[in-house]
Amino acid sequence: MSETTEVAATAQTGAVVSGASASLWSDAWRELCRRVTFWVAVVILFFMGLLAALPSLFTNLGPNGHCDVRQAKQRPASWNPFAAGEHPFGTDSHGCDYWAQMVHGTRAPIVVGFLVTGIALTLAIVLGSLSGYYGRLLDAFLSRVTDIFFGLPLLLGAVVILTAFPSHGMFTESFVLGLLWWPTMTRLMRGQVLSVRDADYVQAARMLGARDLRIMVRHILPNAIAPVFVYAMLNVGVVIGYEATLDYLGVGLQYPTVSWGLQLSQAQEIFTDYPYLLVYPGVFLTATVLSFLLLGDAVRDALDPRLR
Amino acid sequence: MAEEILQVQGLTKHFPLTQGVLFQRQVGQVKAVDGVSFELRKGETLGLVGESGCGKSTLAKLLMGMERPTSGTVRFEGRDVFGLSRGELRRLRRRMQMVMQDPYTSLNPRMTVGDIVGEPFAVHGDPEGGRRTRVRELLEIVGLDPEHVNRYPHQFSGGQRQRIGIARALALRPDVIICDEPVSALDVSVQAQVMNLLADLQREFGLSYVFIAHDLAVVRHISDRVAVMYLGKIVEVGDEEQIYDHPTHPYTQALLSAVPVPDPARKGAEIVLEGDVPSPANPPSGCRFRTRCWKAEDICATDEPALEPRPGATAGDDAGSPHLSACHFATEKIVRG
Amino acid sequence: MSAPLLEVDDLHIEFRTRGSTVSAVNGLSYTLDEGETLAILGESGSGKSVSAQAVMGILDSPPAHVTKGAVRFRGTDLLGLPEKRRRAYRGARIAMIFQDALSALNPVHRVGDQIAEMLIVHRKMSRGDARKSAVELMDRVRIPSAASRAGDFPHQFSGGMRQRVMIAMALALEPDVLIADEPTTALDVTVQAQIMKLLSELQDEMAMGLILITHDLGVVADVADRIALMYAGRVVEEAGVRDLYARPAHPYAEGLLASVPRIDVRGRALTPIKGAPPNLAAIPAGCPFHPRCPRARDRCSTEVPELRVVSAGADPGAAPAVAGGSAHRSACHYAEEVAGG
Numbered sequence: 001m002s003e004t005t006e007v008a009a010t011a012q013t014g015a016v017v018s019g020a021s022a023s024l025w026s027d028a029w030r031e032l033c034r035r036v037t038f039w040v041a042v043v044i045l046f047f048m049g050l051l052a053a054l055p056s057l058f059t060n061l062g063p064n065g066h067c068d069v070r071q072a073k074q075r076p077a078s079w080n081p082f083a084a085g086e087h088p089f090g091t092d093s094h095g096c097d098y099w100a101q102m103v104h105g106t107r108a109p110i111v112v113g114f115l116v117t118g119i120a121l122t123l124a125i126v127l128g129s130l131s132g133y134y135g136r137l138l139d140a141f142l143s144r145v146t147d148i149f150f151g152l153p154l155l156l157g158a159v160v161i162l163t164a165f166p167s168h169g170m171f172t173e174s175f176v177l178g179l180l181w182w183p184t185m186t187r188l189m190r191g192q193v194l195s196v197r198d199a200d201y202v203q204a205a206r207m208l209g210a211r212d213l214r215i216m217v218r219h220i221l222p223n224a225i226a227p228v229f230v231y232a233m234l235n236v237g238v239v240i241g242y243e244a245t246l247d248y249l250g251v252g253l254q255y256p257t258v259s260w261g262l263q264l265s266q267a268q269e270i271f272t273d274y275p276y277l278l279v280y281p282g283v284f285l286t287a288t289v290l291s292f293l294l295l296g297d298a299v300r301d302a303l304d305p306r307l308r
Numbered sequence: 309m310a311e312e313i314l315q316v317q318g319l320t321k322h323f324p325l326t327q328g329v330l331f332q333r334q335v336g337q338v339k340a341v342d343g344v345s346f347e348l349r350k351g352e353t354l355g356l357v358g359e360s361g362c363g364k365s366t367l368a369k370l371l372m373g374m375e376r377p378t379s380g381t382v383r384f385e386g387r388d389v390f391g392l393s394r395g396e397l398r399r400l401r402r403r404m405q406m407v408m409q410d411p412y413t414s415l416n417p418r419m420t421v422g423d424i425v426g427e428p429f430a431v432h433g434d435p436e437g438g439r440r441t442r443v444r445e446l447l448e449i450v451g452l453d454p455e456h457v458n459r460y461p462h463q464f465s466g467g468q469r470q471r472i473g474i475a476r477a478l479a480l481r482p483d484v485i486i487c488d489e490p491v492s493a494l495d496v497s498v499q500a501q502v503m504n505l506l507a508d509l510q511r512e513f514g515l516s517y518v519f520i521a522h523d524l525a526v527v528r529h530i531s532d533r534v535a536v537m538y539l540g541k542i543v544e545v546g547d548e549e550q551i552y553d554h555p556t557h558p559y560t561q562a563l564l565s566a567v568p569v570p571d572p573a574r575k576g577a578e579i580v581l582e583g584d585v586p587s588p589a590n591p592p593s594g595c596r597f598r599t600r601c602w603k604a605e606d607i608c609a610t611d612e613p614a615l616e617p618r619p620g621a622t623a624g625d626d627a628g629s630p631h632l633s634a635c636h637f638a639t640e641k642i643v644r645g
Numbered sequence: 646m647s648a649p650l651l652e653v654d655d656l657h658i659e660f661r662t663r664g665s666t667v668s669a670v671n672g673l674s675y676t677l678d679e680g681e682t683l684a685i686l687g688e689s690g691s692g693k694s695v696s697a698q699a700v701m702g703i704l705d706s707p708p709a710h711v712t713k714g715a716v717r718f719r720g721t722d723l724l725g726l727p728e729k730r731r732r733a734y735r736g737a738r739i740a741m742i743f744q745d746a747l748s749a750l751n752p753v754h755r756v757g758d759q760i761a762e763m764l765i766v767h768r769k770m771s772r773g774d775a776r777k778s779a780v781e782l783m784d785r786v787r788i789p790s791a792a793s794r795a796g797d798f799p800h801q802f803s804g805g806m807r808q809r810v811m812i813a814m815a816l817a818l819e820p821d822v823l824i825a826d827e828p829t830t831a832l833d834v835t836v837q838a839q840i841m842k843l844l845s846e847l848q849d850e851m852a853m854g855l856i857l858i859t860h861d862l863g864v865v866a867d868v869a870d871r872i873a874l875m876y877a878g879r880v881v882e883e884a885g886v887r888d889l890y891a892r893p894a895h896p897y898a899e900g901l902l903a904s905v906p907r908i909d910v911r912g913r914a915l916t917p918i919k920g921a922p923p924n925l926a927a928i929p930a931g932c933p934f935h936p937r938c939p940r941a942r943d944r945c946s947t948e949v950p951e952l953r954v955v956s957a958g959a960d961p962g963a964a965p966a967v968a969g970g971s972a973h974r975s976a977c978h979y980a981e982e983v984a985g986g
């Protein structure tokens with residue numbers, strides 16, 4: 001045993017190579033914190049999240065509450081909402097307080113964004129992993145199915161299905177979009193799993209006699225999932241954009257739900273005369289979508305050591 | 309005569325070469341391993357050398373039961389590895405382990421060292437005395453600081469990572485370890501650390517090694533017996549002295565002569581082979597080495613030389629270490645044509 | 646006495662990346678004479694490739710920054726030259742071949758055309774003449790049936806053949822200095838032997854200065870006249886090839902020789918060098934080798950040993966033209982003691 005201990009002593013003097021980095025994630029976090037775009041996105045999204053979760057903090061009116069047609073289309077007294085009086089954002093064509101509508105209109109797009117992404121992500125992780133890991137028949141089958149979905153224009157598909165079920169709420173809409181959404185993410189997940197599947201450390205686990213479930217959960221998923229998560233984050237923004245489009249086209253959510261897309265839709269005939277009706281929801285929508293994209297971008301860059 | 313722990317008979321692996329995406333057509337096959345036979349004795353190290361692509365890693369995977377052979381058998385203590393049920397194969401894993409070539413890719417970057425070395429126990433059940441204690445013990449055995457169990461692989465140097473891989477392979481107290489180029493990816497100054505560690509462990513635990521490498525000096529240093537591979541076949545096998553001091557196969561002779569020696573007083577390569585290794589998808593007929601062999605004659609293109617004792621070879625010691633050579637004209641003397 | 650063919654003088658190179666500065670080269674100096682083969686030996690990360698890229702002027706900057714030092718070609722400092730004049734040296738006076746020949750060749754162009762291109766651009770040859778010369782060059786690096794293979798693409802060549810093509814390209818403009826950065830590391834031993842033989846024959850034919858970068862102590866012993874051993878971005882020992890192997894004067898060289906197995910020696914115990922190569926973001930103070938050095942004393946952790954002459958060198962066979970060129974140098978406080986055994 002004495003020789004082994006000598007080796008031990010030798011190796012210890014070699015010490016751990018004092019890498020400046022503790023781990024990929026903490027490194028990525030430090031990199032993120034340094035980015036201005038990351039913080040801008042975080043602040044905007046935090047604000048939007050607060051609007052969606054606790055609208056009562058920002059307005060004491062309910063959705064479509066206290067609307068008075070006689071007060072319709074009141075322009076905001078000033079572009080500075082803090083200086084303006086009773087209706088800081090003015091009122092819409094039904095005489096509802098536009099600020100209150102904006103606040104209540106936040107929840108729907110954000111919930112749909114997360115739900116659709118969540119549904120698609122779950123499907124992608126399960127199907128992508130199975131298809132990438134087991135390959136062969138299942139893979140061939142899933143690949144053909146994703147091909148078919150790829151050939152289908154997403155917006156058209158959504159319009160067709162949603163028109164067929166006219167009275168749908170937020171959740172049905174999310175479900176439909178989620179079903180149309182999974183192929184892209186699944187394909188990404190499958191590619192990731194494929195690239196990790198033959199990694200040496202997976203082979204090593206197999207040689208230890210580890211079972212498939214263990215290999216999948218301990219080895220493949222943790223190494224395959226990061227890019228899919230980043231993609232999902234970018235995706236939330238994209239879904240919000242789609243949701244607004246569907247609302248605007250009149251096939252998405254319906255009155256009495258309030259959403260930015262519906263507000264835009266309401267404004268479409270008259271916005272040349274009342275531009276603020278377009279500008280407010282437009283700005284909120286763009287800011288939110290952009291923030292998700294910026295956030296996803298920042299996380300992706302931070303996780304990719306080659307870009308540093 | 310020492311007991312044989314591993315017996316390999318006529319092991320063959322042909323990979324199909326396919327074309328087309330949807331309807332795959334087989335257009336040929338890569339003969340990665342083609343009729344390899346050898347045995348490994350308890351406590352010995354069998355070195356396996358050959359140039360890149362000659363089938364060393366494929367052979368290692370076959371031995372580990374990670375690939376199914378096209379034909380042939382691998383017997384572990386007399387039992388056919390490929391005839392085992394899944395459960396039996398899992399149990400066999402406890403007895404046979406592998407150390408991989410690349411210390412940078414063979415450890416899961418998202419697992420701590422403790423989890424990596426402890427994984428065998430997660431799979432096969434905890435050892436006496438508890439997993440944590442045993443993991444720390446293993447780290448100590450391979451010369452790492454047991455305090456480092458919570459670190460991640462990237463915080464270690466290549467040599468240290470290779471030690472982690474060795475600790476993982478040792479965890480289940482195996483009898484046989486297949487080492488696929490365990491030091492090739494390491495810095496020169498660190499290679500010797502790992503080679504000495506492997507030698508110490510062998511002495512301490514009575515391990516048997518199949519030691520694969522392309523570096524002939526490394527193989528000579530660590531092996532008791534050596535097999536030389538060319539294009540999926542063993543062309544010469546014998547004990548270390550027979551192969552290195554009395555090679556009889558022209559390929560072995562050329563290979564040895566090509567190895568540069570860190571000694572300027574010695575002359576450079578005497579035999580420089582022409583050309584490259586032919587593709588294993590389309591190996592030459594007869595003797596596979598004939599396209600580069602300076603001794604080739606007509607018979608070499610038609611008759612495949614068997615791996616057998618040759619008159620030109622030194623008689624092995626009677627302890628059962630025959631010197632086998634697959635050349636029609638095996639002689640110890642190098643004759644340039 | 647005229648200036649040496651190539652002189653690298655106190656070269657310092659840093660990589661400045663986010664959050665850390667890696668000192669890849671820290672005061673590297675060497676000279677190369679006409680017709681001489683200098684081997685630069687070192688482990689991975691010791692700064693061999695980076696310094697070679699600096700000599701060629703192909704360092705990516707940023708992140709690389711040459712913070713100090715000079716690279717003189719026949720007395721002209723190349724680092725001070727504007728890019729336009731620098732280009733006249735690159736390829737024409739100093740050429741380089743790389744370890745990874747596949748990625749250094751353009752996959753979508755025919756091999757013959759890639760060689761011809763060099764001649765068309767630099768020598769203003771006509772396309773027809775350039776093609777003809779390309780085939781001649783391929784012949785010269787012993788590519789069988791060169792004329793018909795000139796029309797092949799790089800992936801149709803084996804590793805060894807690709808390296809030959811690289812050599813042909815490097816020689817196209819008849820450079821005075823050829824830098825070969827681990828030209829055989831990716832190749833099998835039998836092919837390595839072919840390439841090394843080819844390189845030394847070509848060097849004799851063309852009387853070039855050859856810088857052979859490698860980590861393999863064996864490869865160096867066969868072909869080099871002089872060896873410069875690098876550690877942590879500096880030369881720690883420099884000597885005629887026989888001197889270095891027979892009487893290493895730096896503990897690192899001593900350690901390397903004791904730790905590599907030799908094919909011609911049976912059952913020799915290996916004495917490894919303890920520890921691991923240094924982290925270049927935090928090179929140890931004093932002698933950079935001191936944490937791994939079995940001979941280290943107090944002084945070693947504070948005082949940086951200079952590269953100094955230990956003996957005049959006893960290797961007349963390899964003596965180059967410049968006086969003192971084959972002197973045995975070592976950067977160790979106790980070099981005499983080490984060389985003494």
Ligand SMILES: Nc1ncnc2c1ncn2[C@@H]1O[C@H](COP(=O)(O)OP(=O)(O)OP(=O)(O)O)[C@@H](O)[C@H]1O
Pocket residue numbers: 323324338339340341358359360361362363364365366367522588
């Ligand atoms: N899955 C596979 N499908 C097709 N061909 C394969 C496969 N695996 C290996 N081969 C081929 O089999 C031959 C032997 O490969 P192997 O990896 O065993 O070589 P090796 O001797 O380990 O080489 P190296 O020294 O480069 O590691 C090669 O020609 C290789 O391309």
Ligand SMILES: Nc1ncnc2c1ncn2[C@@H]1O[C@H](COP(=O)(O)OP(=O)(O)O)[C@@H](O)[C@H]1O
Pocket residue numbers: 660662667669687688689690691692693694695696705708925
């Ligand atoms: N583009 C780069 N960015 C940061 N560090 C680099 C880069 N290229 C090389 N280095 C560092 O410089 C050091 C020397 O590298 P190199 O000269 O390539 O070593 P070698 O001696 O193996 O050729 C290494 O630590 C390497 O990590």
Ligand code: SF4
Pocket residue numbers: 557558559595596597598599601602603604605608613634635636637638
């Ligand atoms: S059998 Fe013939 S071709 Fe093969 S090695 Fe012997 S002499 Fe050469």
Ligand code: SF4
Pocket residue numbers: 895896897932933934935936938939940941942945950976977978979980
């Ligand atoms: S200076 Fe000191 S530490 Fe450095 S090599 Fe010499 S004895 Fe060793």
Ligand SMILES: [Mg+2]
Pocket residue numbers: 364365366
């Ligand atoms: Mg291999």
Ligand SMILES: [Mg+2]
Pocket residue numbers: 693694827
């Ligand atoms: Mg290099």
